[in-house]
Amino acid sequence: MNYIKQSAIREGKSKILYSTQSPEYIIQFFKDDATAFNALKKGTIKNKGPINNQVSSSLFKYLEKNAIKTHFVKQLSSREMLVTKLEIIPVEVVIRNRAAGSICKRLAIEKGELFQPELIEFFYKSDALGDPLIGESHILHFKWATLEELNKMVTTTRKVNRLLIDIFNEIGLELIDFKLEFGRDTNGVIILADEFTADGCRLWDRKTGESMDKDRFRQDLGHVDEAYLEVSKRLQNYFEARA
Ligand code: UDP
Numbered sequence: 001m002n003y004i005k006q007s008a009i010r011e012g013k014s015k016i017l018y019s020t021q022s023p024e025y026i027i028q029f030f031k032d033d034a035t036a037f038n039a040l041k042k043g044t045i046k047n048k049g050p051i052n053n054q055v056s057s058s059l060f061k062y063l064e065k066n067a068i069k070t071h072f073v074k075q076l077s078s079r080e081m082l083v084t085k086l087e088i089i090p091v092e093v094v095i096r097n098r099a100a101g102s103i104c105k106r107l108a109i110e111k112g113e114l115f116q117p118e119l120i121e122f123f124y125k126s127d128a129l130g131d132p133l134i135g136e137s138h139i140l141h142f143k144w145a146t147l148e149e150l151n152k153m154v155t156t157t158r159k160v161n162r163l164l165i166d167i168f169n170e171i172g173l174e175l176i177d178f179k180l181e182f183g184r185d186t187n188g189v190i191i192l193a194d195e196f197t198a199d200g201c202r203l204w205d206r207k208t209g210e211s212m213d214k215d216r217f218r219q220d221l222g223h224v225d226e227a228y229l230e231v232s233k234r235l236q237n238y239f240e241a242r243a
Contacts, residue, residue, distance in 0.1 A: 003027065003082050013039060014052070014199055020082075024186075025073060028053075028081045034199070036218040038130045045217060046225040050078040051232045052197040057081060058239050059164070059196045066163055068156060070192040071183065086183025086193050089145050090125040091134070093157045096177040097165070100202050100215075106133070118161060120154055125181070152190040153182050160192070168203060171234035173212060176202035198228050 005018040005027050016029040030049035035042050053075060060072035071083040096103060099113040103121070122139060123131045139145050145153065157180050168175045178201035181194035194200075198213040205212055212231050216224040 003076065005029070005080070014048075015195070024085055025082055026085045027076065028083055028195070030056075030079045030081070030195075034214065034217050034224075036214065038127070041218070043217065045228060048199075048225070048228055051228045052195060052199060053079055053081055055197050055232050055235060056195040058235055059167075060192075062167070062239070063160060063163065063192065063196075066159075068160060068163075068192060069189065071194075083193070084185060084191065086185055086191055088125075088181065088183045088193060089149070089153070089190075091139055091144050091153070091182075092123040092125055092131065093153050093180045093182070094121045094123065094177060095119070095157050095161050095180075096121070097161070098174075098176045100176050118158065120157065123179075149182075149184070149190050153180075156180075156182070156190070156192060160196075164196075167235075167238065169206070171238050172206045173203040173231065173234070174206050176204055178202070198231050203231060 003020045003022065003025055006021065007019055009017045009019055009026065013035040014031055014033055016031065018027040018029060020027055030053040032044040032046065032048045034045045034048065057072060057075045060070040063070055064072065071086055073082040073084060076082050096115050096119040098115065099109050100111055103109065104111050122134050122136070124134045124138070125131060136150060139150055140147060160180065161175070165175045178196070180192060182190050183193040185191050201213060202215060203212045204210065211221060212227045215221065216227050
């Protein structure tokens with residue numbers, strides 16, 4: 001079937017979601033817009049939309065091959081991805097292999113501190129509240145997810161971490177942390193949603209230690225679009241060599 005965009009359901013900071021002629025599927029359209037610090041900093045990153053669509057599509061395909069259920073169906077065009085329509089759980093799951101970003105400020109710890117085992121944190125998805133840090137009991141009390149669903153989200157996040165640490169290592173990048181979002185399908189199954197891109201993770205070049213992710217935009221480090229492109233090229237080469 002040829003899925004085409006109908007009306008916009010929701011416009012977020014980096015993507016627009018469109019309905020299709022099927023109630024089962026929606027289209028994620030990747031924009032070049034970038035925001036940071038709860039949208040206080042705004043800008044664009046050249047060609048980020050197509051790069052993020054490509055990166056996320058190839059990583060979701062890889063995760064699917066490794067028994068992780070994702071909402072990815074197929075890439076429709078350079079900026080469009082067909083995905084399964086889900087009921088999104090309003091919780092961001094963050095996993096940290098090393099300290100960077102908000103945790104350094106919050107707990108006054110040095111950037112780069114190793115976490116073994118990896119740290120898991122939850123944030124409530126609310127732009128109005130600035131995505132506050134929450135605990136397991138908040139998720140259960142407000143019925144954002146059941147304990148079983150929450151456990152599934154955490155075990156899936158740990159599994160994604162193990163799989164992707166290895167891939168990024170192979171292409172000379174260290175996976176420092178990342179954020180995942182999940183949803184329920186019509187059968188109530190927990191599915192990995194949203195995207196996996198340099199917008200939602202931290203990647204440090206293993207040789208130079210340089211950030212190859214959205215921190216280049218957040219901190220005005222320059223060469224932002226080059227870093228996004230470099231990550232996507234390295235990943236593409238990795239997957240092409242194994243196709
Ligand atoms: N992250 C994200 N969206 C958010 C908040 C965080 O994708 O709304 C990602 C971020 O890119 C990083 C990880 O989650 O890879 C941990 O982010 P942190 O809590 O350090 O927040 P930051 O201060 O970087 O926004």
